[in-house]
Amino acid sequence: MSTRQKLDKYTKLIQNYFLNNYKKTLTTAVNHLKYPYITPGCEQYLGSLWDWDSLWTNVGLKQLLLELGDHKIIESAFANESGSILNFLDFTDTRSGWIPINIQRKFLPQVPENIFERNMHKPVIAQHAAFLTKYNNGDISWLTQKKDYFYRLQLFINCYINHYKHECGLYFWQNDSGVGVDNDPCSYDRPPRSCGSILLNCFMYKELEAIVYLLRTAKLNEVAENYEIEKNNLKKAIQEYCWDERDGFYYSVDLNLMPRDYQGQHHRGYLRDYPCLIQRIGVWSGFMAMWAGLATKEQATRMVKEHYHNEKTFKAPYGVRTLSKMEKMYSIRASRNPSCWLGPIWGISNYMVFRGLINYGFTREAKELAEKTICLFGEDIEKTGAVHEYYQPGNGEPLCNKGFLNWNLLALNISAWYEERESVIEF
Helix, strand or coil: CCHHHHHHHHHHHHHHHHHHHHHHHEECCECCECCCEECCCCHHHCCCEEHHHHHHHHHHHHHHHHHHCCHHHHHHHHHHHHHHHHHHHHCCCCCCCCCCCEECCCCCCCCCCCHHHCCCCCCCHHHHHHHHHHHCCCCCHHHHCCCCHHHHHHHHHHHHHHHCECCCCCECCCCCCCCCCCCCCCCCCCCCCCEECHHHHHHHHHHHHHHHHHHHHCCCHHHHHHHHHHHHHHHHHHHHHCEECCCCEECCEECCCCCHHHHHCCCCCCCCCCCCEECCCCEHHHHHHHHCCCCCHHHHHHHHHHHHCCCCCCEECCEECCECCCCCCCCCCCCCCCCCCCCCEEHHHHHHHHHHHHHCCCHHHHHHHHHHHHHHHHHHHHHHCCCCCEECCCCCCEEECCCCCHHHHHHHHHHHHHCCCCCCCCC
C-alpha cells in the first residue's frame, strides 16, 4: 500500500470514528449547568465542563459539522457551543471576574476564599466567543442579549490584567494547579507566581485580540482601544523576555526573584535591573509563539530549522514531543493527575504546532506533521477501535485514557487542510 493510499484509508477511519462518537461530547443542561455544553466525551472526564477543552473540542466539532452538512444538526449544536461559554459566565465572581477552570455537574462550584492564590479559567473564553461569533456571520447577539454576560467576559479579562500580571508585563500562573500542561517543569512544583508561562502568555495575547474583535463587533470601539494597547504591550514583553537569541526559541521565564527593595539592602553597588530570568527548558509550548503570530519571520525560521527538525529534541515519528528528549526530566510514563506532558505526543500540541507552521508558510513541514498525526490516530483506531489521550513518540502506541475524544477531533481539521478541503480554523 502506498503512503497516499494509507493516508486516505486512515482519513476515512478517523472521519467515521468521530462521526460515530461525536455526540458523546454534547451534554444536555443538568443541575446547576443551565445550558447544554461540550464535554471531553470520555469516562475519565464524564460530564464535566472544562475551559480550554471545550474550545478546542468545539473547533474540531465545527469541522465535523461542516463536513456533515446537515443544517438542522448544525443549528442544534450551537446551543452546546454557546452554552459552554454561558455556563462559565454564569459562575463568574462579579466582584473580581474570577471564573473556575472546570464545572462538574454533580458539584456546585464555589469561589475560593483565597481567590488570587488560585488559577482560574485559562484565557481562552473570549477566543471561544470570538470563534463562534465569526462562524455565526458576526452575530454577537447570543452573548450580548443574555443577562450581563458580555460585561462578565470583560471582567474576566480585567481580572487577569489586575491580578495575574507581573511588573515586566508578562502573565503568570498563581500555582501549578489546572495549568493544562499538568507537569510542565517550568511551573510544576514551583513556588507560587513564579512562572511566566509562554503557553499562558500566548493564550493571553490571543485572548486580548479576541476581546478587541468582540468589542468592535458590538460597536464598543473606545473600550476596544484599551485592550488593543494591552495586547501590543504584551507582545513587546513576550518578544523581549521570552525569546532566547542564543537558542533560537521561545521559553517561559522565572519570576521568582527577591523584591528589589530587599536587594537594595545588600547590593547597593549594582541593583538588579532585570525583572525575570529565562527558563531554558525545551517545552513544546515555545512553538506557540508561531501559533499566536508573535514570532518574527526570522525567529520562526530558526525555530523550525533548529528545533522542529531536531530529532534529538522535539521531532519524533508521530509528531512533536511535548518535552525535548534532551531534558533530564523527559519521561513518557503514563499517569493521571497529573497527566504526563514530559514527552508524549498529544493531539492538541501536534495541532498547535501544525497551525504555527502554516502561519509562517512552512507548508512542507505542515504536511509532514499532518501525515504523522493522521497516521497516529488512524493506526490507533485500526488497532484498538478508539483514540487515546496521549501516545509514545517513537511508535505511536497509546499510553492513557481510551476513548478520549476532546481536542483529538482536531485531526479532522488537519486532514481537511491536508486534502485541500475547507478547513475550520480557531479565532
